[in-house]
Amino acid sequence: MQIINxxxxxVIQEIAEDSxxxxxxxxxxxxxGQSEWAAVPLExxxxxxxxxxxxxxxxxxxxxxxxxxxxxxxxxxxxxxxxGARKRLEYFIKNSAKWLAxxxxxxEDATREKIVYEPLGVIANISAWNYPYLVGVNVFVPALIxxxxxxxxxxxxxxxxxxxxxxxxxxxxxxxxxFQVIIGKGPAGQALLELPLHGYFFTGSYRTGKYIAEHTAxxxxxxxxxxxxxxxxxxxxxxxxxEAVAAAxxxxxxxxxxxxxxxxxxxxxxxKIYNKFxxxxxxxxxKLVIGDPLDKKTEIGPLSRKEQVAFLNQQLADAKANGAxxxxxxxxxxxxGYFFPPTVxxxxxxxxxxxxxxSFGPVIGIQKVKDDKEASELMRDTxxxxxxxxxxxxxxxxxxxxxxMNTGTVYWNCCDRVSAGLPWSGRKNSGLGSTLSYHGIRAFxxxxxxxxxx
Ligand code: NDP
Numbered sequence: 001m002q003i004i005n006x007x008x009x010x011v012i013q014e015i016a017e018d019s020x021x022x023x024x025x026x027x028x029x030x031x032x033g034q035s036e037w038a039a040v041p042l043e044x045x046x047x048x049x050x051x052x053x054x055x056x057x058x059x060x061x062x063x064x065x066x067x068x069x070x071x072x073x074x075x076x077x078x079x080x081x082x083x084g085a086r087k088r089l090e091y092f093i094k095n096s097a098k099w100l101a102x103x104x105x106x107x108e109d110a111t112r113e114k115i116v117y118e119p120l121g122v123i124a125n126i127s128a129w130n131y132p133y134l135v136g137v138n139v140f141v142p143a144l145i146x147x148x149x150x151x152x153x154x155x156x157x158x159x160x161x162x163x164x165x166x167x168x169x170x171x172x173x174x175x176x177x178x179f180q181v182i183i184g185k186g187p188a189g190q191a192l193l194e195l196p197l198h199g200y201f202f203t204g205s206y207r208t209g210k211y212i213a214e215h216t217a218x219x220x221x222x223x224x225x226x227x228x229x230x231x232x233x234x235x236x237x238x239x240x241x242x243e244a245v246a247a248a249x250x251x252x253x254x255x256x257x258x259x260x261x262x263x264x265x266x267x268x269x270x271x272k273i274y275n276k277f278x279x280x281x282x283x284x285x286x287k288l289v290i291g292d293p294l295d296k297k298t299e300i301g302p303l304s305r306k307e308q309v310a311f312l313n314q315q316l317a318d319a320k321a322n323g324a325x326x327x328x329x330x331x332x333x334x335x336x337g338y339f340f341p342p343t344v345x346x347x348x349x350x351x352x353x354x355x356x357x358x359s360f361g362p363v364i365g366i367q368k369v370k371d372d373k374e375a376s377e378l379m380r381d382t383x384x385x386x387x388x389x390x391x392x393x394x395x396x397x398x399x400x401x402x403x404x405m406n407t408g409t410v411y412w413n414c415c416d417r418v419s420a421g422l423p424w425s426g427r428k429n430s431g432l433g434s435t436l437s438y439h440g441i442r443a444f445x446x447x448x449x450x451x452x453x454x
Contacts, residue, residue: 001184003160006072006302007293007337015159017184020191023151026180027195030149031122033177038119038147042100045145046093051172052141053089056082056133059168063133065294066160071129072302072338074293077256085133089141091420092441096145099441112452117445119147120222121198126189126212127162128203129155129304130259130360135203135226136165138424138435143201144174146444151197153182153189155204157304197221199444203261206358206384206429213432224433224443227426228358229386230265232379233415234401235277236372236392237270245391246280252389252416254288254342254362257303261430262387262409262416266348266355267366268375274368278346281366282328285342302338303361309338312361319345319354319365329363350381358384372397376404385427389415408434 003013018026037045056063064078073081105113125139132154140150154162166181182188189208193200193215199222202212209225216223233252239245252264269277293301303309309332316330329343340361348355348365355365369375379388379401389411390398402410408425411417418424423434434440 001156001159003070005069006304006306009336009338012069013160015183018182018188018191020194023182023184023188023191024195026151026182027122027197029177030151030180033175034119034122034147034149037144037149037175037178040147042097042145042147045147046096048169048173049089049141049145050093052168052174053086053093055168055171056086056089059164063161063164066164067132067158068293068301070160071132071158071304072293073256073304074298074301075296076298081131081133085137088134088137088420088436091436092137092141092145095438096142096441099438100146100445110453112450114450114452116448116450117146117442118448119445122149122151123199123201123444124192124195124197125150125152126192126200126202126204127152127154127158128261129157130256130261132158132161133165134418136162138226138440139201139203140165140169140179142435142441143444144169144179146441148198148444149178151180151182151192153184153192156185159183200224201435201443202226209431222433222443224435225426225431226261226424226435227384227386227429227431228360229261229263229384229426229430230356230358230382231262231384231387231389231407231415232382233264233267233389234369234375234379234391235267235269235273236375236390236394236397237272238393238397239273239391240393242273242276243280246277247284248391248415250281250284253364254285254300255416257300257340258362258364259304259360260416261426262418263360264364264389264415265359267364268369268378269366270375271368271370274366278327278344278366282344285328285344288342290339290341300342300362303340304338306338308361309340312340312343312359312363315352315354315357315359315363316343316345319348319352322349322352324348324352324354324365350378356382372401376401379405383429386430387411387415 203226329341387409388405425434
């Protein structure tokens with residue numbers, strides 16, 4: 001398997017994929033190690049994660065550079081991702097003991113009752129490439145703290161980062177028979193589905209997520225899916241600073257090259273401020289620094305995957321054929337690397353794929369709307385349900401729209417943000433179950449009810 005730098009198209013490294021036999025062996029190894037790990041006191045398991053937390057900082061230069069080389073993320077954003085992952089670890093380190101402690105329901109009655117939280121067993125963590133640290137730690141950290149063993153399959157586009165994670169976990173005291181990386185493409189993930197695991201925790205596309213849910217249904221084990229989105233942002237005409245909102249919306253749309261599950265994917269603006277918003281948005285987009293992702297000043301690097309360039313071109317062609325106007329950007333310039341310029345499109349409608357299909361790139365449509373009713377209807381017109389953002393001076397007005405959203409997350413005067421203390425969950429085609437918060441700690445354990453007499 002070749003690891004390719006998306007900025008230069010050069011092969012960084014060749015690496016052997018795990019065969020189904022090798023994967024079965026890794027499964028046997030961690031299956032044998034899991035019960036011993038579950039017997040390690042919780043504080044000791046948490047102490048390993050504290051070491052991992054420290055190592056993510058001391059090794060950050062090497063880790064950030066590797067991440068940038070294999071996924072094309074601008075270096076500064078790789079550092080941001082590592083910092084963000086450490087923030088999530090802080091949450092798990094501080095809060096896991098509370099949510100994993102046994103719970104007495106009644107201690108006075110003749111029959112005393114309590115709940116004990118036990119690990120699921122061996123779980124699969126099948127992961128995406130866009131934020132390998134962030135989406136990884138959401139799963140393998142609470143899983144390990146909860147006493148599970150983990151088979152971690154990084155995306156084929158983030159394998160070197162997956163191997164770094166494995167090394168750092170081992171150095172932090174996580175035993176080899178508790179955490180194993182599975183190297184390979186889709187078929188390696190498929191091999192995990194054929195094993196009798198005790199839970200499947202997936203981050204990736206709707207298509208693969210649905211397949212995994214269907215394929216593992218007969219095993220009757222937890223399946224959790226963090227999938228894609230087509231997240232809307234609505235700007236009401238009472239916002240005080242249209243330019244500042246345009247800058248925030250642009251950041252939400254193009255950070256990590258738009259390759260975020262909760263990236264702003266479509267924007268609705270009330271007619272009174274529409275022109276001002278679009279002008280400010282385009283002016284800011286023109287200033288974005290595009291180039292070598294290893295350069296600390298770069299804000300937009302290459303897309304991570306080659307096929308995404310053609311995909312975005314197709315979405316734009318479809319939009320133009322349906323009457324859209326491209327105000328900035330458009331076709332990729334060609335040359336080496338999977339670069340695509342920030343692209344702003346107006347005169348858009350929901351007849352266009354650009355406004356209804358996940359783009360996962362620095363391409364954004366901005367649509368004019370009359371009022372909150374029209375905006376809400378358009379925002380809800382999607383098979384996805386990850387996040388929705390509203391910008392307004394009035395909380396009451398924003399809240400009325402937020403209440404109508406069938407999404408796991410809503411934002412008022414902010415967007416494209418995840419907090420470790422809040423559940424991260426998608427509705428409809430955006431997923432099933434929650435990571436982060438106490439929901440994301442309890443997701444990796446199962447309750448056992450004790451009825452005690454005597
Ligand atoms: P994919 O669905 O293509 O892949 C996700 C993982 O599944 C990869 O490790 C992939 O392996 C693996 N895989 C592929 N086929 C199979 C199979 N048959 N059985 C088991 N595993 C398989 O998604 P991407 O990696 O392209 O991620 C991008 C998507 O993830 C976007 O839709 C994005 O919105 C979503 N996402 C959602 C998040 C959320 O929290 N809701 C967070 C981050 C991303 P390989 O890559 O090696 O083929």
